[in-house]
Amino acid sequence: MADKVTIADVARIAGVSRQTVSNALNSPEVVRPETRQRVLEVVEELGYRVNLAARQMRTGRSGLIAIRIDPAGDGINGSVFDRFLHGLTESAAEAGYRLLLYTAGDDDKEIAAFEDLLGAHEPDAFVLTSTHHKDPRTSWLLDRKLPFVTFGRPWSELPEVPHPWVDVDGSAGTEAATEHLLATGHRRIAFLGWPSGSGVGDDRREGWRRALAGAGLDPTGLSRATSDAIADGEAAARDLISGDPDITALVCASDSLALGALQVARSPNPAWHAEAYRRIAVVGFDDTPVAKAIGLTSVHQPLTEAAARCMQLLSRALERTPPGTILLPPSLVVRQSA
C-alpha cells in the first residue's frame, strides 16, 4: 500500500521546514503569503490532511475521551457497561468528541494506562466506571488536575477535592422493589446481594433494609451475600428459602443472582408463565435483556441518560467550571416474576 502523506513530505516538496508547514496551516499570520500559498498548493496536490499533530499544537485538544473496557464476562451484568458505552459514544459524538478504549486489569494498571495514554494520545478527559472505596484512580487524576467524570459516586468518605460524578440511586431501586413486594402482600422478603464492602452492593442492600424498616419489619436473618454469578445466586437462594419457610419473596442485587434465585423459586412446580412465579417472587437489578426475555421483574437504570449526563459534566470540567454531581432515579419494571 502507498505511504500516508506526512507533514515531512509537504515540507520537502514545498521546500520549507515542517514547522513552516504547520504554521502555514495553523498560524498563517506568521508565514509570508507567498510561502503559505506554496504550502497550500502542495497540501492540495499531495492530498495531505491537516493532522492531529498540527491541530493539537494549535488547540491543545485531542478531541478524545478515554474509557476502560473490560474483558467480556457472562454477558448479563456486562450488558450494563455496554449500554452505557453505546450511549456515551453517541453523547460524545454530539459534543464533538470520540472515545478511546483502553484495558487494565486493576487500579495500578489503570493508572499506568493513564500515563501511557497521556503520552501517546493526550486524551482531553477520562470517564471512569466501577468506582469503589478508596479509589486511587480518582486521586491520581485529581492530583494532576486532569478532567474526568466517574459513572459511579465516590464511595469513600468525601474526597478533599470533589470531582464530577453521575450515578444511579441503587438504594432507591431496591427500596422501590421491596415496597412493590410489600404492596402485593409479601411480608417476609429476603435480600440476595454481594459481600459487604462494595459501595454499590451495600447501597442496594440498604434500600431493601430501609423499606422493611418503613413497614416495621425486622430484616434479621433475611440477607445473604455471595459472588455475582447465577450458580452462586441459586445456592444462596436455596439456603435462604430452605432455612426459612415463611420467605415469599427475594430482592436481588443483580439479574445474575435473580436468575439463580429463579431456579429455586420456580421449583418444585416449574412453569413458564405467570403461574411459574407463584411460590417465591423474585426481583432482579439492571433490567438486562435476559430479564426482559424471561419475564423477570427488575430495577432499570437509565443508562443512556447517565451517559448523556456524564458527557454534560465532562463538558463543564473541560471548561473548568466547578464539578457537578448527578444522582439519577432508577425505575422498577414489573413483569411476571414479582
Place this chain on the structure above:
Amino acid sequence: MADKVTIADVARIAGVSRQTVSNALNSPEVVRPETRQRVLEVVEELGYRVNLAARQMRTGRSGLIAIRIDPAGDGINGSVFDRFLHGLTESAAEAGYRLLLYTAGDDDKEIAAFEDLLGAHEPDAFVLTSTHHKDPRTSWLLDRKLPFVTFGRPWSELPEVPHPWVDVDGSAGTEAATEHLLATGHRRIAFLGWPSGSGVGDDRREGWRRALAGAGLDPTGLSRATSDAIADGEAAARDLISGDPDITALVCASDSLALGALQVARSPNPAWHAEAYRRIAVVGFDDTPVAKAIGLTSVHQPLTEAAARCMQLLSRALERTPPGTILLPPSLVVRQSA
C-alpha cells in the same frame, strides 16, 4: 484546573523553537547536546509529556484502530458486536494498539466519518463490521490504500481488489443445527430468517436448505422471512406452525427470532424445564446470554477468536503483506430447547 503543558511552553522556557523541542525528543542527533540537555531539563521540570504530535511526526503511526459502534438495540443481537468489541480491544492492546470509536448512521455517513477521523486522529487502520452487498465503504478504503479488515466477508461478487476479512461460517452453523435436529428424529424442520438480500441471512438459510437436501427432504414452504425482533419471530413462527401441523422443529437465524418462536413452541403446554420444549424444537443463532439463561440451543460464534484474527490480519495489512481471509467454524451449543 491548570493548563496542560504544551510543547510551546517547553520551547518558550527553554528558549528554543517548538521544532527544536520536537527534535530534541525525537531526533536527538540533529540537536546540539547542550540544547538537548536544556530541553530535557525543562521537559522534566514542567512535566511535559512527549505527545502524539511529536510521535506521529516521527513514526507516521498513531497506534489507533477505528471501529464503528451503533446505538444500543434490544440488547440481544447487539451482544454479538459487544463481545467482539471486548475481544478486539484486548487483542489490539496486545499488539500495541488502541481502539477509537465512532458513530455513523449509514454507509455515506460512515465514509464521511472516515474522512473526519483521518483528518483528526490519523488512525492506522479500520475494522468494519456489518458488511453487505455492494459495500461502498470497502471500495472507499481500497481506493485510498488505507489498511483495514472487515469482520464479515465481502458479500458481493468478488471485489477486483481483495481485502482482508474474518468471518464465521453461518451456513455451517445452521447446517449443523439442522443435522442435529435430523439426528434426533425430526423430519419436517422449518427455517425462520430474514428477508432475502442480506448476505448473512441468505447464508444462514442456505445451511438449513443444504442439510435438508442432504437428507433428501424438500424445503418447499418451510421457510419464512421477517425482521429481526422477538414479536416478529413469534408471528412468523405461529404462521408457519399453524399452516403445517407436521412441523416439529424450527431453525432460526437469530436468538431474537428463536425467542419469539419459543413463545409459540411452548404453547399450549408451557413449562420451564425439558418438558417445555416437547412440542416444537427451536434452535437459535448467536448463543447470546439470553439463550444460555433460558436453555435455548443455539449456534455459537467464536467472537474472541474472530477479534484476535482480525487483529492478526490488520497487523499483516499494516506491514503491507498480501491480504488474508479467515472463515471460522461456529459450534452448536445444545441445551433444552432442541
